[in-house]
Amino acid sequence: MKKLINSPDDVVQESLRGMEAAHADILKVNYDPAYIVRADAPVKNKVGVISGGGSGHEPMHGGFVGRGMLDAACPGAVFTSPTPDQMEEATKAVSSGQGVLHIVKNYTGDVLNFETAADLCQAEGIEVEAVVVDDDVAVKDSLYTAGRRGVGTTVLMEKIVGAAAERGMSLKEVADLARKVNAQGRSMGMALTSCTVPSAGKPTFELGEGEIELGIGIHGEPGRERTALKTARELVDYMGEAIFSDLPYKSGDDVIVMVNGMGGTPLIELYLLYAELERVAKARGITIKRRLVGNYITSLEMQGFSITALKCDDQMVQLWDDPVHTAGLRWGV
């Protein structure tokens, strides 16, 4: 394993130190328990919005802490859900009496740990609503599975819901909006290469020279199928179809999309993929109103990409355009 680290056990903590030093104008870091919080938290008269999850997906979530997006983020060990004490302390740190929204990705670990945290917070008199993101069309949603995984829609939700909270919407309004975003968002990913969890020391899976994994999860979980390498055009056709036919999105729909790199994909390829996505959307009569192209929800050094589409209305677009000032997204300020 070749990584730019000192020791696998110290990666998360040492990275947090760098993040804090680099973005002192935006955020502060608490180390025990670990959470990243807006420099000006708690913001008076505002619903708090927090999220969290395993590390290794940077900039998500810590890079989305700041004005107009998250109030705090709880980083777990690499690819491992954070623990309830982190979530509880983060919730307290951002609570200004208007309640706190927990944005939780649908993984057994994340859900269980956030459940415990919500119980602890409610016992302390802080109102908490939790919204679970489950947008990954690559896995079957049925009563007989843990349901769909939470992936790219999380980023769009954090932006839109963060703006709503910043505008002064109530906890219930913010939570309802978050549920609407989840209901209207769909994602799918693929990988050319595996990632390597630092403490595991070797790749999570092996792909041959001509092989790819379609429907990969953000922790290197296998997806729909292992198949032969395809062109960018074929991939976006396939993944676009899987996403757009799932909701389904109809001709005339407006969407916000994200073409997301898994961490090891060069930007030149992401733009090329975005051009393909424009083509696919256009062919279906779907209009891309806003977009992100870059590394937003990653899997360490994995090469690959994911597509997220969110069917949007005017309110969502306006909230999207609202000012945001985080390490990972910044406009209007």
Added chain:
Amino acid sequence: MKKLINSPDDVVQESLRGMEAAHADILKVNYDPAYIVRADAPVKNKVGVISGGGSGHEPMHGGFVGRGMLDAACPGAVFTSPTPDQMEEATKAVSSGQGVLHIVKNYTGDVLNFETAADLCQAEGIEVEAVVVDDDVAVKDSLYTAGRRGVGTTVLMEKIVGAAAERGMSLKEVADLARKVNAQGRSMGMALTSCTVPSAGKPTFELGEGEIELGIGIHGEPGRERTALKTARELVDYMGEAIFSDLPYKSGDDVIVMVNGMGGTPLIELYLLYAELERVAKARGITIKRRLVGNYITSLEMQGFSITALKCDDQMVQLWDDPVHTAGLRWGV
């Protein structure tokens, strides 16, 4: 070779299409000859600032086209200097009569092609000044080589000089400032893995499981030495020493720094490296006034990083803080 492309020959052009579609508010793309230009070019009464170089270093340079930075960028084939016709057309497209600055990285190809372009432009009555960036301390600077390579300082120069042009400084002032930035900027890079040029189809070099290349160039050119894997701390100590002792930077100096990913390095590692750089700077009494941590001048999917330090004065910091609105850097707007 596994890449998210359609065919090696079409990568640059198709990626430009995606870039144009994704950032229509900021830029336009001309395809024949290829250049990326500010949507509002030419800006009246402003010195034009253009740059260019091989593709595969995204977001540089196209991602730095926009208000407060570059007026245009000329993308060559992957890792290959663009051609004089591109530079000439781009120069004409941004010229508003105040002259145009060419920011050229010190590679034989880039220098020769920009020289021809400058001749062509001057023949057409456009005043052109060219500034060559040669900041890479990894290679010896002597009369008997092509001199140092131009790397990370290019990004800082484009920001600072772009702001100066936006403020209305003259061509001579802007060019002098660019030369000062070059004189006070130093960089060094390293690689954990090679990159693969799409049309070459296989990695430019091979590194063993425990091997790294210290002093790598942004085109996968070998550097100072091939050596055993080191910790982040050791790497930043070594590269920090190479950079800070070169100018030399002294205790009490202020700097703007960049910890730059080579394209395949996860952000979690870049932040960790930034924490190490803060430590090294502090130990030398050097104050980091501003910083970038992320992928800014990349080598396709290479894993590795580079450090750039620019000794700065108040004027440079103010120009740094000036508004910028590009695909790759955005603040103050």
Added chain:
Amino acid sequence: MITLSQILAWISQLDAVYTENKAYLTELDSAIGDADHGINMARGFSAARKALEESPPADIGAALKAVSMTLIKTVGGASGPLYGTVFLKASVTCMGQETIDEEGLERLFSEGFRGVQQRGKAQVGDKTMIDAWDPAVTALKEARSSGGGVAAMLQAAAAAAEAGRDATVPLVARKGRASYLGERSKGHQDPGATSTALLFAAARDTLS
């Protein structure tokens, strides 16, 4: 009679066992999960052992409660709350007790099991740690009702947990991260069932 010091030895042993099997459990989790189960378990139980050493507990209930709190705070993932719940529910059965007998042992494990079942909502056959827990607790009860002592109970439980672990191999996962794999989860042994089998084996070796 199981003493507090045996319980402490059990936790020490779990630290050793999970540290030793860190790569193995992580390897299993690579195949159908996210390659961290061994890392999670080793981190959690080494913290638990340290916690018990730093503030020695007064009784078995307190010891199990401390283990639970440490697991909840340090493990994360699915296994943190699940094993945390096991030890939390187990601790309630023996608060203030310095020793436990056969009946206490049965209650300890059956309450722990009930807790993890309620928390994770998995059924036998879903290819989770429940596939090791369920037969282990059943075997433990049967051994006691047919007159076995602590050693026999734990012997039976450990053997049943191992059989349950092995039985996960052909199953299609329906809970946890492995469920995303659907049919492709077949042919792989569940990491959580494996760590549960190790937990019972360590109990057999330290509590008998």
Added chain:
Amino acid sequence: MITLSQILAWISQLDAVYTENKAYLTELDSAIGDADHGINMARGFSAARKALEESPPADIGAALKAVSMTLIKTVGGASGPLYGTVFLKASVTCMGQETIDEEGLERLFSEGFRGVQQRGKAQVGDKTMIDAWDPAVTALKEARSSGGGVAAMLQAAAAAAEAGRDATVPLVARKGRASYLGERSKGHQDPGATSTALLFAAARDTLS
């Protein structure tokens, strides 16, 4: 006498040769450069051939000028302006001519060589294409002054270019991208000297 159609055949042949040697030249450039020399040359000469086919030139000078412009516009990198200069300076020696004789051939190559030397400022021994150009042009002149015809001149030039190419192997690069390698450039054959040797070999095969 060299005719226009021979010149066109030469360019066609260069397209074929560089396409065939694309991987080889790129491989050489991987070792001490940035892995694009073969790609650059193949792109440039296939465009040059196409340009000549699309607007057939009236004379040799016009043909060489068109090649030069195409190389400058399509190759990029160091080799684009360098080979572009070769053909530009060469074209000046034979503008309006439909054939060239031995003297014209010597002028064509020696002017081309002078151009690339001035442009790139490299000396013999710097491990660049100059190391193939210099002996090739010297040999061409010598062959003529010792009474050789076109065939003998090109035969000698091609052989000398190949020897010059081989002589780059032990050198330390002092110009171009390879110079960044310092001592580590030793033991590698220069890609540009190799493409120059191919250029002379193709001239021998098509212009004789």
